[in-house]
Amino acid sequence: MLTLDKIYKASHVLRSVIRKTDLIHAPLVNPDSEIYLKTENLQITGSFKVRGAYYMMSQLTEEEKARGVIACSAGNHAQGVALAAAKNHIKSLICLPDGAPISKVEATKSYGAEVCMVNGVYDDAYKKALELKEEKNYTFVHPFDNEDVIAGQGTIGLEILEQMPDVEAVIVPIGGGGLISGVAFAIKNLNPNIKVYGVQASGAPSMRNSIRDGKIECLDHVSTIADGIAVKEPGEHTFQYVSQYVDEIVTVTDDEISAAILALIERQKLIAEGAGAASVAAAMFNKVPIQGKKTVCLVSGGNIDVTILSRVIKRGLLMSGRTSMLNIELLDKPGQLKLVSEIIADMGGNVISIHHERASEGSDVNGCFLRITMETRDFNHIQQIRDALTKAGLKLVD
Numbered sequence: 001m002l003t004l005d006k007i008y009k010a011s012h013v014l015r016s017v018i019r020k021t022d023l024i025h026a027p028l029v030n031p032d033s034e035i036y037l038k039t040e041n042l043q044i045t046g047s048f049k050v051r052g053a054y055y056m057m058s059q060l061t062e063e064e065k066a067r068g069v070i071a072c073s074a075g076n077h078a079q080g081v082a083l084a085a086a087k088n089h090i091k092s093l094i095c096l097p098d099g100a101p102i103s104k105v106e107a108t109k110s111y112g113a114e115v116c117m118v119n120g121v122y123d124d125a126y127k128k129a130l131e132l133k134e135e136k137n138y139t140f141v142h143p144f145d146n147e148d149v150i151a152g153q154g155t156i157g158l159e160i161l162e163q164m165p166d167v168e169a170v171i172v173p174i175g176g177g178g179l180i181s182g183v184a185f186a187i188k189n190l191n192p193n194i195k196v197y198g199v200q201a202s203g204a205p206s207m208r209n210s211i212r213d214g215k216i217e218c219l220d221h222v223s224t225i226a227d228g229i230a231v232k233e234p235g236e237h238t239f240q241y242v243s244q245y246v247d248e249i250v251t252v253t254d255d256e257i258s259a260a261i262l263a264l265i266e267r268q269k270l271i272a273e274g275a276g277a278a279s280v281a282a283a284m285f286n287k288v289p290i291q292g293k294k295t296v297c298l299v300s301g302g303n304i305d306v307t308i309l310s311r312v313i314k315r316g317l318l319m320s321g322r323t324s325m326l327n328i329e330l331l332d333k334p335g336q337l338k339l340v341s342e343i344i345a346d347m348g349g350n351v352i353s354i355h356h357e358r359a360s361e362g363s364d365v366n367g368c369f370l371r372i373t374m375e376t377r378d379f380n381h382i383q384q385i386r387d388a389l390t391k392a393g394l395k396l397v398d
Contacts, residue, residue: 002182006148051156053081068139070129075107093116167296170197197249202254260281271304
């Protein structure tokens with residue numbers, strides 16, 4: 001059974017293994033709230049997952065350690081288990097979904113674990129791990145639905161209260177629910193007045209749906225850039241703890257997550273993966289009632305593949321109005337392109353690409369279309385440029 005004593009014990013066990021990550025002020029995330037970031041993206045292995053994995057494995061019997069351990073993961077739990085196993089001289093086998101970022105797969109191997117790639121998503125890797133557990137008699141290290149794992153994650157709640165005793169709200173990403181279960185249990189038992197909000201990707205709202213309907217539900221599929229929280233079904237333990245200790249669960253879109261990743265890079269010089277940035281997205285886009293409150297966003301991980309990062313930045317720029325595309329219908333005559341570019345330049349925009357297309361069927365025979373991609377400051381700036389182009393007699397096509 002999960003208790004505060006168990007979480008304090010986990011904190012003691014982990015003291016020589018993990019980093020006590022910083023709590024840093026991030027005033028630009030939401031000007032209406034006093035935002036701080038709990039930077040578990042700077043944890044060893046780049047994620048909070050090492051806390052639960054290490055503590056759970058520290059509680060195994062010598063016989064269980066001798067048999068070896070098996071785990072399943074989208075990547076971060078895999079690295080936590082691999083590192084914990086290596087430090088305890090335990091053989092480890094990790095089942096990962098074949099869509100896991102290459103960086104996470106290679107990092108898991110680098111810690112000394114054997115890796116088994118499984119077709120599908122996390123839940124498919126979970127089923128495979130259970131099959132191999134029975135076949136090889138391994139000890140299974142669950143990524144979230146285990147009370148020792150939850151206790152390990154709960155040490156973050158203790159740290160937040162130690163670092164900021166007057167915190168009023170904490171925002172936590174949710175996949176299977178192990179992180180928020182531990183954090184909420186610790187915080188609510190020490191100060192029940194603190195609000196704890198959970199955040200899921202809109203393409204993987206398994207816990208949100210389950211809490212809403214009062215029973216554990218399994219999604220048919222999940223689709224999100226936040227692979228760390230792309231879980232079809234919450235756990236039995238985590239469902240109970242979230243039901244009891246979490247005040248509200250909201251969702252954020254992939255575009256909102258992308259904008260949050262970009263904001264963390266630009267404003268805080270921090271790299272967060274999709275799951276890690278979900279809490280920041282909830283604060284940025286006012287998904288939870290934190291106005292006027294001292295709020296902590298838990299940035300749970302920073303292990304994002306660089307190829308995904310480039311795509312996320314592009315989406316983040318579009319989502320925040322930093323890039324924009326215009327379609328302009330023109331007469332195909334000299335000086336038109338000069339007119340358009342001068343207006344955009346005078347308004348402070350920067351054209352980064354132009355595509356010219358001659359008239360098609362149904363349009364003026366002397367017409368053409370310009371598709372322009374430009375760098376802008378924000379959505380107000382985009383509208384100012386659109387207004388200036390329209391005022392000059394140019395026709396914008398949506």
